[in-house]
Amino acid sequence: MSLANELAARPLAERIQAMEQLWDSLCREPNYNPSPAWHEEVLTERRAELQRGEHKSWQEVKAGLRNRS
Structure with missing residues (x-):
């Protein structure tokens, strides 16, 4: 089973929490820049x-x- 399918089987609140945790981990990456230069x-x-x-x-x-x- 793929990660996407595993997540889809979870309750909505749990998926939102997982998304927040993933976003937080991305933001801690030293080279992470979510906005392109043209912004x-x-x-x-x-x-x-x-x-x-x-x-x-x-x-x-x-x-x-x-x-x-």
Whole structure:
């Protein structure tokens, strides 16, 4: 039986706990970096937009998306 099948047979709460333990162990890896390098570039640009006052509220973004279709 595969690990995936073994986990699927477990109760939901136990699977969630296993997932949390696995994630915690991954985060302790010295070379672990969950974000790709381009994320930092996007965040830097978003911060600059905020400083320039060019950001939009979530309501504005949702309205714009709804109007596109």
